[in-house]
């Protein structure tokens with residue numbers, strides 16, 4: 001059993017929370033870019049979550065979750081002292097951290113959480129790190145302080161203009177390039193449609209772009225095929241081949257279609273819970 005050591009509501013919206021969970025075996029080995037699959041109890045679905053932070057000495061893993069469905073709503077209600085039944089990881093291939101030069105780390109919505117440890121590791125590797133963090137509005141913008149602490153510069157974007165640049169994260173990236181800054185690589189993590197927009201923006205510029213895919217997962221070990229995506233015309237399993245891929249090669253439209261497969265069941269489960 002894996003105990004919740006700390007719970008913190010992120011942003012003004014109560015639907016997004018940070019949990020620091022006691023999982024020493026995972027904390028010992030995890031690297032930026034990897035993920036865990038959690039299950040609250042035996043009846044819950046398995047949820048893949050890219051790690052937000054880790055503390056090897058304390059033996060803890062930090063995850064961020066938003067109440068978007070039946071199981072995530074249950075996790076959202078967990079308090080300090082609650083337990084996860086399963087907390088499996090670290091899974092996936094770690095981010096390729098090296099000194100690229102200047103890197104832009106983009107996090108959209110909840111995607112700011114997984115991009116945080118990658119940006120920090122890139123900074124520690126000697127890169128100049130410019131971060132672009134975006135949200136629909138200021139109330140659901142997360143981890144601004146944490147991102148500022150490990151970045152050389154942070155550009156905030158909100159769809160409604162309630163904070164920072166009005167527009168999308170691509171507008172934030174564009175504002176950096178407009179200043180004449182030579183960017184050597186981009187990491188973009190967030191909703192699939194956002195990662196698609198970033199990849200479409202950087203492709204004609206020949207700008208290396210890494211995205212982190214978060215498809216439906218079941219076993220997380222490459223056996224079930226649930227997480228398959230198409231990359232450069234080849235089938236890849238996000239759980240063992242990723243979750244990070246070359247954004248210019250990912251078939252985002254197919255990924256979005258597959259993510260929508262169980263939307264009706266999810267709605268029914270949520271309604272059932274509320275009855």
Ligand code: FES
Nearest residue numbers: 218220222225239
């Ligand atoms: Fe089963 Fe990836 S989750 S193959």
